[in-house]
Amino acid sequence: MTYSLIQLASGSYDVVLDGEIIASVVRVKTQQGAIWYAELLEDLPAEKRPQPFREIEHQFGSLEDICAWLGHPTVTQIRRDPWMS
Numbered sequence: 001m002t003y004s005l006i007q008l009a010s011g012s013y014d015v016v017l018d019g020e021i022i023a024s025v026v027r028v029k030t031q032q033g034a035i036w037y038a039e040l041l042e043d044l045p046a047e048k049r050p051q052p053f054r055e056i057e058h059q060f061g062s063l064e065d066i067c068a069w070l071g072h073p074t075v076t077q078i079r080r081d082p083w084m085s
Contacts, residue, residue: 002017002018002071002073003015003016003017003070003071003073004016004073004074004075004076005025005067005070005073005074005075005076006076007075007076007077007078008078009078010027011026011027011029011034012024012025012026012027013025013026013063013075015038015070015073017050021041022040022041022042022050023038023039023040023041023053024038024039024041025037025038025039025063025066026039027063034062035059035060035061036059036060036061036062036063036065036066037057037058037059037060038053038057038058038060038066038069038070039056039057039058040053040056040057043056044056052069052070
């Protein structure tokens with residue numbers, strides 16, 4: 001299985017598998033830093049979840065941790081125009 005991530009906004013990504021968006025990745029800021037979540041869009045039974053999803057939602061300490069967990073997917077970043085801040 002080959003995953004890819006497409007950035008939607010700062011701290012928000014679609015997770016794509018075989019051309020279909022199957023999950024989202026989001027960053028939640030906390031006073032201690034940030035928590036990252038990977039969550040399937042459908043509440044599939046355990047046997048139908050794509051690997052490595054054992055649960056509907058998984059928690060991580062960084063985007064890099066999620067990328068390692070997903071097998072180092074291609075990440076498409078949004079392009080920021082220099083005049084936008």
